Amino acid sequence: MKTQGTSRRTFVQASAAAAVTVAFPTLAQAQAFPAKPIKLICPWPAGGSTDAVMRALAESASKALGGTVVVENKPGASGMLGPNELLRAQPDGYTLSQITIGVARLPHMMKMQFDPLKDFTYIACLTGYTFGVVVRADSPIKTIKDLVDFAKANPGKFTYGSTGNGTTPHLAFAEFASKAKIDVTHVPFKGSADGVQALLGGHVMSHSDATGWGPHVDAGTLRLLATYGSKRTKRWPNVPTLNELGYDTVSDSPFGIGGPKGMDPAVVKKLHDAFKQTLTDPAVMASFDKYDQSVIYMGTEEYTKFIRDTFQSEKATIERLGLAMKT
Numbered sequence: 001m002k003t004q005g006t007s008r009r010t011f012v013q014a015s016a017a018a019a020v021t022v023a024f025p026t027l028a029q030a031q032a033f034p035a036k037p038i039k040l041i042c043p044w045p046a047g048g049s050t051d052a053v054m055r056a057l058a059e060s061a062s063k064a065l066g067g068t069v070v071v072e073n074k075p076g077a078s079g080m081l082g083p084n085e086l087l088r089a090q091p092d093g094y095t096l097s098q099i100t101i102g103v104a105r106l107p108h109m110m111k112m113q114f115d116p117l118k119d120f121t122y123i124a125c126l127t128g129y130t131f132g133v134v135v136r137a138d139s140p141i142k143t144i145k146d147l148v149d150f151a152k153a154n155p156g157k158f159t160y161g162s163t164g165n166g167t168t169p170h171l172a173f174a175e176f177a178s179k180a181k182i183d184v185t186h187v188p189f190k191g192s193a194d195g196v197q198a199l200l201g202g203h204v205m206s207h208s209d210a211t212g213w214g215p216h217v218d219a220g221t222l223r224l225l226a227t228y229g230s231k232r233t234k235r236w237p238n239v240p241t242l243n244e245l246g247y248d249t250v251s252d253s254p255f256g257i258g259g260p261k262g263m264d265p266a267v268v269k270k271l272h273d274a275f276k277q278t279l280t281d282p283a284v285m286a287s288f289d290k291y292d293q294s295v296i297y298m299g300t301e302e303y304t305k306f307i308r309d310t311f312q313s314e315k316a317t318i319e320r321l322g323l324a325m326k327t
Contacts, residue, residue: 030266033093034067040257041097043082044163044191045075049129049212049291051193054098056287057126057257057278064274069096075190078102078164083258084113086120091260093267096123099258104307105314106166109323121263122307124275125256125298127288129210131169132227132239133160136199137220139206144226144245147206151182158184161195161207166323172228172242172251173208174321179247196222210253211235211291228252235292254296256303272300 040061042054051073058069074081082097089095103116114120133147141147151158162170165188177184187204189195192212199207200221207213214235216222226242227233228251242249257275259268278284279295288294298306318324 030264030270033267033270034065036094037068037070038065038093039095040069040071041082041085041095042071042073043075043077043079043098043100044073045193046073048192049210049214050098050191053127053287053291053293056281056284057275060278060281060284061271061274063281064277065270076164078106078166078188080106080112083120086258086260087114089260091121091262091264093259093263093271096257096259096271098255099307100167100255101253101310101314102167104311105171105318107311108315108318109166109325111325116307116311119261121259121261121268121300122303123257123259123268123300124272125254125296125303125306126275126279127293128252128254128296129168130227130229130233130292131172131208131210131251131253132213133173133206133208133225134199134213134217134222135206135225136202137223139223141205141225142223144240144242144247147225148180148182151177151180151184155183156185158182159187159204159206160184161187161189161198161204161209163191163195163209164188168251168253169208169210171317171321171323172249174323175251175317176242176247176249178321179249211293214291233292252296254298254306256298268300 040058042051044050055071058071062069079100079102083103086097106112135141160173192209195207195209196213198204213222217224224236224239226240228242230250
């Protein structure tokens with residue numbers, strides 16, 4: 001039989017436990033996270049290079065978190081449909097998206113739904129693209145000099161595809177064209193898979209993109225004219241960079257993972273740690289190698305500062321290229 005003192009002591013202990021639960025609900029949530037599948041948006045089509053890398057990251061992060069990370073493709077709008085969805089998502093860590101430099105660039109070019117400095121939680125930067133320009137193997141254009149000569153002789157007739165208006169492949173080629181003083185025509189696509197198919201089908205003369213075109217270059221169906229990095233790639237060491245050809249165009253494009261604004265810091269840390277751990281996974285490293293991507297890691301605080309700094313530097317680039325939004 002319980003005494004009155006025992007009952008009172010049990011009540012006090014239960015009340016204290018309840019108070020702790022009320023005081024620290026986010027701690028309990030973070031410890032239980034993830035309690036359901038996490039949606040990771042890939043804002044590019046299935047079958048492209050980004051899709052393949054994102055799926056490798058998701059599989060590896062699932063193991064690190066002890067849960068399930070499911071990739072959902074939302075292609076279009078120059079890779080901004082993922083970030084746009086974050087605006088409508090709960091900040092509970094169950095909706096994430098790839099974040100490209102486009103979030104810091106496109107607001108200078110057109111009206112966007114989001115403010116990149118206020119509307120996202122930047123969890124971790126993980127890697128970055130290698131970009132280049134390719135033509136069909138049977139194209140008479142065999143070098144960048146051939147491209148420039150053709151464009152100067154035929155203003156506006158040389159066409160190049162990219163993964164969308166305002167993406168790095170678009171702007172890097174536009175920068176090159178500006179330095180080369182040539183008039184070319186840009187044709188935007190939803191992503192690398194459909195852009196490469198358009199090139200193979202003869203609908204455009206070239207394609208500016210990340211290395212989704214790599215297998216076609218290796219197979220001899222496409223020819224790589226130049227890459228856009230600060231140095232030549234390991235995979236194609238005989239192919240020059242635009243910079244070394246004298247066009248002063250260097251474009252490296254880091255990307256990472258983000259979520260909605262207002263996320264619980266404990267959940268952010270758990271996600272950050274899991275995605276950071278993917279960078280030690282041989283399967284993830286194999287996917288990076290396949291598409292000539294390197295590890296470009298930034299933690300939450302550093303990544304947030306990088307986006308803020310990039311927002312300012314992209315403004316100057318967009319204005320220099322004459323692509324700024326008219327006000």
